[in-house]
Amino acid sequence: xSVRVGLFGGTFDPMHLAHLRMACALRDELSLDRVHVVPAxxxxxxxxxxxxxxxxxxxxxxxxxxxxxxLLADDREIRRQRPAYTVETLESLRAxxxxxxxxxxxxxxxxxxxxxxxxxWPQLLQLANLAVLQRPDLPCPALDPAVAVLWQARQVADFxxxxxxxxxxxxxxxxxxxxxxxxxQALADGQPCDGLLAPAVLDYIHQQQLYCGQP
Numbered sequence: 001x002s003v004r005v006g007l008f009g010g011t012f013d014p015m016h017l018a019h020l021r022m023a024c025a026l027r028d029e030l031s032l033d034r035v036h037v038v039p040a041x042x043x044x045x046x047x048x049x050x051x052x053x054x055x056x057x058x059x060x061x062x063x064x065x066x067x068x069x070x071l072l073a074d075d076r077e078i079r080r081q082r083p084a085y086t087v088e089t090l091e092s093l094r095a096x097x098x099x100x101x102x103x104x105x106x107x108x109x110x111x112x113x114x115x116x117x118x119x120x121w122p123q124l125l126q127l128a129n130l131a132v133l134q135r136p137d138l139p140c141p142a143l144d145p146a147v148a149v150l151w152q153a154r155q156v157a158d159f160x161x162x163x164x165x166x167x168x169x170x171x172x173x174x175x176x177x178x179x180x181x182x183x184x185q186a187l188a189d190g191q192p193c194d195g196l197l198a199p200a201v202l203d204y205i206h207q208q209q210l211y212c213g214q215p
Contacts (some may be wrong), residue, residue, distance in 0.1 A: 002100040002164070006035035007093060007128070009077070009086060011180070012057050013050040014205065015039075015064045016197050018178045020071075025173050026106045026131055027070050035106075036074040036093065037061055042083045051184065052210050054078040063200040085119040090127040102164050103128040106171075112151070113141035122146075125154065130168040187211035 006026045012019065015037075027035045039057045050057060055078070062073040076092055077084035086105070094103060105128045107115070112132050115121050124130065143151060154168040178196050186193050188211055193202060205211060 002102055003034075003097060004030070004032045004102040004104075005093070005097060006030065006032045006104040006106060006131070007038060007090065008035055008106045009038040009040060009089065011050055012037075012039045012061050013052050013180050014057065014060045014183065014197060014201060014210070016178055016180060016183055016201075017064075017195070020064055020068070020198070022106065022133060022173060023065075023071050024068070025133070025171055026104065029171055030104055030131060030169070032070065032104065034070045034072060036072060037065060038074045038077050038089060040084055041078040041080055052208075056208060056210065060201050060204060063204055064198045066198075066200065087118070087120045087123050087127070090124065094127050100164065102162060104131050105129070106131045106133060108133050109135065109141055112147065113143060115147050116144035125150065125166050125168075128165050129163065130154075131171050132168060133171050133173055135173065184211045 006023075008019075008023050008026060010019065019037075023035050023037055026032065039054065039061050041054050052060070058073060058075055058078055065071045065073055077089060090103070090105060094101070097103060105124060107130065109132060115124075118124070151168060154166065156167045156169055183193055183196055186196075187205065197205070
């Protein structure tokens with residue numbers, strides 16, 4: 001049987017427990033062997049650079065994933081030291097795994113709405129399947145017409161015929177009211193963040209004096 005692998009990318013500034021739930025949902029709902037959690041080295045889509053350095057964000061990912069089976073921190077975008085595009089990351093992972101691997105890319109509903117702006121976005125489904133995380137507390141976003149066609153044509157509701165790439169599956173995760181932006185603000189204000197971050201990550205943030213006075 002071919003290996004089943006997921007890719008979950010993000011800025012992770014910092015990685016919090018909602019991110020962990022998303023990675024676990026991807027692993028469990030799709031019965032994956034492992035999920036690569038990939039912090040962006042140079043996030044090209046953000047107007048402001050992350051407050052934590054690439055090395056610090058990678059370490060927070062590692063601390064969050066510690067002890068979680070099948071979840072691993074992947075530093076390939078940080079090693080690239082330039083804006084990293086998702087299609088290039090998928091190409092890199094596909095080259096390592098081979099053509100017979102079942103590969104899944106996890107994105108949120110907001111990313112699906114902006115998918116037509118991504119570099120070489122039509123090639124994503126030539127490299128991987130797409131898992132779209134939908135939150136029941138948020139309305140479905142309006143889609144670009146070209147993306148909407150794929151959304152309708154490529155969706156699958158079961159795994160009777162699993163494929164290596166090319167299909168789309170919607171995943172539903174109960175809402176967890178937490179965001180990296182809100183966490184950074186709380187830390188800057190000296191507010192407690194227990195229950196929002198892994199304890200080891202919170203200790204690391206204090207040790208590194210991250211986000212202090214930096215809303």
